[in-house]
Amino acid sequence: MAEIITAKVLRYDPSTDDAPWFQDFQVEWVEDPSGIMTALQVLHAINYDQEQIGYDYCCRSGLCGRCSMLIDGKAALACWTPMTPGDHTFEPLPKFPVVKDLIVDRSRAYERFIEANTSIQTVNPIVNLPDIDYNLYWNTLERLNMCRECMCCYSVCPKLQDKGSNWKDFSGPGALMAIAQRYLDTEDEADRLAQAVYSGLFICDQCGECNKVCPSYIAIVDIIAQMQEDATTRGLQPSGTAEFM
Amino acid sequence: MSEVSRRDFLKSAGLVGVGAAVAGLAGCGSNTTSSNGSSEDASAVPYPVGVHEADVLVIGGGIAGCTAARRAMAKGASVIVVDKGLWGHSGTSGINWGHDTETNEWSDDDGSGTIAFWCMCHDGMPDQTFALALCQAVHKARPDATTEQVGSILERTPDNHPASLNAVAPFNGDHGCFPRYFAQSVKRLGAEIHDRTNILDVLLDEGGNVAGAVGLNLKTGEASVFRAKTVVMAMGSFAWISGWNGMSPYTIAGPENTGDGHRILIQKGLAMRDMEQEPFDNVQWTPIGIRQGMGSTGGAITNHTLLLNKNKERITTRIDTPPEGRYYGNAELMRLCVKTILDGDATENGGFYVDARNFADPTNNRYYRRCGENQMRALGYEMPDYVEVVPEQWETAGRPFNYSTTAETEIPGLFYAASGQGSWFGMAFFGAYGTGFMAGEGAADKAAELSAASAIPWDQVNGILGDAYSLLDAEPENGIRSTIVFRKIQEAYWSGLGPIRNEEGINATLAELDRIESEDIPKMFVPSKSKQMNSDWLRAIEAKSLITCARGVAQAALIRKETRGAHCRTDYPALDNVNWLKNTKVQLVDNAWVSEVVDIDDSIISKEILATIIPDFGIDITVKPN
Numbered sequence: 002m003a004e005i006i007t008a009k010v011l012r013y014d015p016s017t018d019d020a021p022w023f024q025d026f027q028v029e030w031v032e033d034p035s036g037i038m039t040a041l042q043v044l045h046a047i048n049y050d051q052e053q054i055g056y057d058y059c060c061r062s063g064l065c066g067r068c069s070m071l072i073d074g075k076a077a078l079a080c081w082t083p084m085t086p087g088d089h090t091f092e093p094l095p096k097f098p099v100v101k102d103l104i105v106d107r108s109r110a111y112e113r114f115i116e117a118n119t120s121i122q123t124v125n126p127i128v129n130l131p132d133i134d135y136n137l138y139w140n141t142l143e144r145l146n147m148c149r150e151c152m153c154c155y156s157v158c159p160k161l162q163d164k165g166s167n168w169k170d171f172s173g174p175g176a177l178m179a180i181a182q183r184y185l186d187t188e189d190e191a192d193r194l195a196q197a198v199y200s201g202l203f204i205c206d207q208c209g210e211c212n213k214v215c216p217s218y219i220a221i222v223d224i225i226a227q228m229q230e231d232a233t234t235r236g237l238q239p240s241g242t243a244e245f246m
Numbered sequence: 247m248s249e250v251s252r253r254d255f256l257k258s259a260g261l262v263g264v265g266a267a268v269a270g271l272a273g274c275g276s277n278t279t280s281s282n283g284s285s286e287d288a289s290a291v292p293y294p295v296g297v298h299e300a301d302v303l304v305i306g307g308g309i310a311g312c313t314a315a316r317r318a319m320a321k322g323a324s325v326i327v328v329d330k331g332l333w334g335h336s337g338t339s340g341i342n343w344g345h346d347t348e349t350n351e352w353s354d355d356d357g358s359g360t361i362a363f364w365c366m367c368h369d370g371m372p373d374q375t376f377a378l379a380l381c382q383a384v385h386k387a388r389p390d391a392t393t394e395q396v397g398s399i400l401e402r403t404p405d406n407h408p409a410s411l412n413a414v415a416p417f418n419g420d421h422g423c424f425p426r427y428f429a430q431s432v433k434r435l436g437a438e439i440h441d442r443t444n445i446l447d448v449l450l451d452e453g454g455n456v457a458g459a460v461g462l463n464l465k466t467g468e469a470s471v472f473r474a475k476t477v478v479m480a481m482g483s484f485a486w487i488s489g490w491n492g493m494s495p496y497t498i499a500g501p502e503n504t505g506d507g508h509r510i511l512i513q514k515g516l517a518m519r520d521m522e523q524e525p526f527d528n529v530q531w532t533p534i535g536i537r538q539g540m541g542s543t544g545g546a547i548t549n550h551t552l553l554l555n556k557n558k559e560r561i562t563t564r565i566d567t568p569p570e571g572r573y574y575g576n577a578e579l580m581r582l583c584v585k586t587i588l589d590g591d592a593t594e595n596g597g598f599y600v601d602a603r604n605f606a607d608p609t610n611n612r613y614y615r616r617c618g619e620n621q622m623r624a625l626g627y628e629m630p631d632y633v634e635v636v637p638e639q640w641e642t643a644g645r646p647f648n649y650s651t652t653a654e655t656e657i658p659g660l661f662y663a664a665s666g667q668g669s670w671f672g673m674a675f676f677g678a679y680g681t682g683f684m685a686g687e688g689a690a691d692k693a694a695e696l697s698a699a700s701a702i703p704w705d706q707v708n709g710i711l712g713d714a715y716s717l718l719d720a721e722p723e724n725g726i727r728s729t730i731v732f733r734k735i736q737e738a739y740w741s742g743l744g745p746i747r748n749e750e751g752i753n754a755t756l757a758e759l760d761r762i763e764s765e766d767i768p769k770m771f772v773p774s775k776s777k778q779m780n781s782d783w784l785r786a787i788e789a790k791s792l793i794t795c796a797r798g799v800a801q802a803a804l805i806r807k808e809t810r811g812a813h814c815r816t817d818y819p820a821l822d823n824v825n826w827l828k829n830t831k832v833q834l835v836d837n838a839w840v841s842e843v844v845d846i847d848d849s850i851i852s853k854e855i856l857a858t859i860i861p862d863f864g865i866d867i868t869v870k871p872n
């Protein structure tokens with residue numbers, strides 16, 4: 002008999018449901034020639050062959066960052082999560098309001114990226130593309146470019162609570178990486194280190210949760226640690242954190 | 247409408263952002279109206295409608311739309327951008343995590359030196375008057391410098407230089423442009439952004455000028471009317487039409503790319519040019535987590551030396567008579583791929599191998615280098631030395647037939663921006679960015695001349711919304727779920743209009759479309775009546791776009807009785823530069839398709855010269871025996 006995946010999907014349509022509820026779906030395990038079936042495929046199988054469920058995707062190949070959700074309790078991209086036969090749970094990414102089922106509104110994290118302002122700040126306009134040290138480019142900047150804005154890191158960061166003011170004081174790991182990109186590159190002339198500090202650099206205690214879920218394999222903790230050290234050297238470390246309203 | 251919902255609605259339609267001019271409400275408080283309300287009469291519409299106004303409305307937030315929005319704002323216009331998907335993550339641009347850029351910005355001339363190359367790469371097909379304006383616009387718009395300006399850091403080679411070396415040449419390429427930074431920039435510049443909002447149609451005033459557009463907020467199901475002096479249509483391709491492979495269509499485009507823009511233009515009676523041209527690429531077939539999305543290997547066609555047949559022979563070295571001294575580009579490679587398939591030399595799943603043995607080498611384009619690493623980390627999959635890739639459509643080269651040098655369509659005030667012909671040669675970015683710049687500038691200039699936007703034609707709004715809501719409400723007997731009908735259209739399309747075509751196959755596709763329209767569409771229904779992110783409802787609405795685009799492509803494909811670009815016909819396998827330097831033109835007139843072939847515009851480079859520089863092989867080329 003064919004092997005089965007039992008997908009426990011957290012469903013919630015705020016326009017019709019009083020509260021979120023779990024629904025079980027049985028999906029046949031169909032592996033591809035590499036022996037892989039992904040979580041996105043499981044969701045497709047439910048959505049096309051059984052009934053409509055809310056989930057978001059675009060690229061189906063680990064690029065666009067739209068399919069982020071909690072799979073078996075872990076923040077991940079559905080299209081880049083290989084499944085095994087058996088039981089699995091699918092829940093929306095925590096800390097964001099649910100739009101429908103597995104789709105959340107991630108705008109409060111996206112706003113932090115906007116505030117980070119990755120547009121290059123230079124006194125002179127860019128005339129030519131300047132040289133950049135290859136190792137810096139390939140091992141750091143290229144990975145920062147690749148951030149999917151998937152917001153997985155926001156969903157796990159213990160310093161950002163569901164409710165609470167840290168969303169105001171702390172830009173969060175993703176936006177700090179956007180600032181870091183400009184701090185580390187050699188073209189930007191703004192004081193990006195100070196910006197990182199004002200964005201809550203020292204609120205991070207380097208717990209490492211964000212690193213574990215980042216699909217772009219950005220060395221978030223190392224980069225934050227380096228910026229914290231540089232800021233301390235420059236005397237930019239705040240003497241404490243205050244709760245402002 | 248009750249007080250409570252009216253208040254909630256006011257909140258949701260509230261004024262946002264610096265770019266906003268007016269936001270208001272219409273249509274509330276009346277359920278008893280005739281459907282023929284006059285143009286000025288908002289109460290004709292029995293649905294809650296939020297009204298938003300700006301100088302320029304941009305529909306679509308990909309590379310083309312973001313560039314148009316940035317240009318229009320730079321010229322002082324207030325701008326609204328509407329996108330069907332998640333802002334910065336939608337359509338083809340939303341997938342494109344690391345474009346190759348193409349530019350002529352380092353070139354000495356103003357762009358006029360670029361046009362010969364552009365015509366050559368596109369098998370002689372460009373409308374030369376427009377192509378010149380495009381090349382000049384890109385030269386001025388500086389895509390590479392702007393890409394770095396807004397956020398991306400383009401690839402630097404092991405000797406620390408950018409790939410292009412900023413070299414003076416008609417065309418240059420760099421690697422690693424991330425459209426998400428353009429999207430961020432548009433938001434930062436203060437455009438009023440409405441994402442997850444599906445534009446249903448463009449509105450015209452009594453004089454036939456553009457008046458705005460009407461859409462549905464997919465998060466609430468509520469209607470929005472966007473009133474603007476000018477509109478830029480930048481809604482991407484219709485590549486989502488292509489078949490179904492068990493995971494997704496045979497395309498690398500996004501699920502938003504259902505050709506709504508093309509459908510709107512066609513329904514408004516505009517003639518379309520070269521709709522048969524749908525370039526394909528070859529993309530990794532397995533593991534399924536990266537199939538057809540180019541998460542990893544792929545783009546093989548642009549690096550043709552890597553493309554091998556089932557016997558692991560380079561397909562390019564199998565040509566008996568290489569087009570020596572001539573440009574040898576993507577279009578020729580697409581034809582060679584088709585030839586290889588027709589010869590029975592394709593791999594098990596109908597494609598090719600890519601030699602990936604030295605992918606990680608620092609001399610390779612960044613695109614390929616972390617494929618193996620990513621596949622291992624994300625999926626535990628060890629990439630083999632030879633990776634199987636299969637053809638799938640990646641863009642749409644068709645465009646409005648008549649298109650001014652300011653990117654305006656025949657509808658006054660309606661501008662159009664898309665990669666168009668650029669995709670033919672793998673220079674989609676050049677096309678999308680350049681037309682976006684032209685359209686943004688044209689739309690802002692024209693808006694500046696107009697004292698006010700046209701009044702909202704409420705009767706049109708009413709009709710359009712009535713159609714959309716009735717799709718949600720329909721309860722036909724023996725109903726077929728919309729998502730299933732949608733997939734049947736995709737399958738019908740791919741069977742006759744995929745990369746290998748002939749008259750019989752195209753007609754079979756048309757016959758199946760007829761059947762779907764007469765039998766399935768009347769039974770199409772949406773099981774859930776929720777208005778909130780109801781994907782079945784969206785698919786029901788989009789089905790019309792798929793069918794219209796499929797028919798347009800079929801008409802164009804039928805009349806191009808030769809092989810050219812990505813259009814390969816087994817019944818007309820030759821590429822004929824003597825008789826076929828022609829564009830196809832298809833148009834829906836009084837509900838009937840009219841199609842014809844028209845001589846190219848060769849006002850700058852003559853047909854005779856073109857015929858000598860375009861590689862003249864179709865899928866009839868002789869290849870060396872194995």
Ligand SMILES: Cc1cc2nc3c(=O)[nH]c(=O)nc-3n(C[C@H](O)[C@H](O)[C@H](O)COP(=O)(O)OP(=O)(O)OC[C@H]3O[C@@H](n4cnc5c(N)ncnc54)[C@H](O)[C@@H]3O)c2cc1C
Nearest residue numbers: 306308309310330336337338339346445481482502674675
């Ligand atoms: C993986 C990948 C790699 C690529 N690599 C390259 C490359 O290296 N070089 C190159 O030149 N090109 C490349 N391309 C192609 C290039 O990315 C596209 O041609 C380009 O992004 C198209 O931009 P666009 O703005 O015209 O369309 P899109 O990016 O598709 O934007 C259209 C937008 O319109 C929205 N929309 C559609 N319908 C509606 C509606 N009804 N209402 C509201 N909004 C709507 C969509 O949501 C979407 O955001 C690649 C494409 C992919 C997928």
Ligand code: SF4
Nearest residue numbers: 158205207208209211
């Ligand atoms: S390392 Fe810092 S940013 Fe990352 S999850 Fe922990 S506290 Fe948050």
Ligand code: SF4
Nearest residue numbers: 148149151152154215
């Ligand atoms: S830093 Fe990583 S986890 Fe965070 S948003 Fe970017 S890609 Fe996602």
Ligand code: FES
Nearest residue numbers: 061065066068080
């Ligand atoms: S669908 Fe794009 S990352 Fe999963």
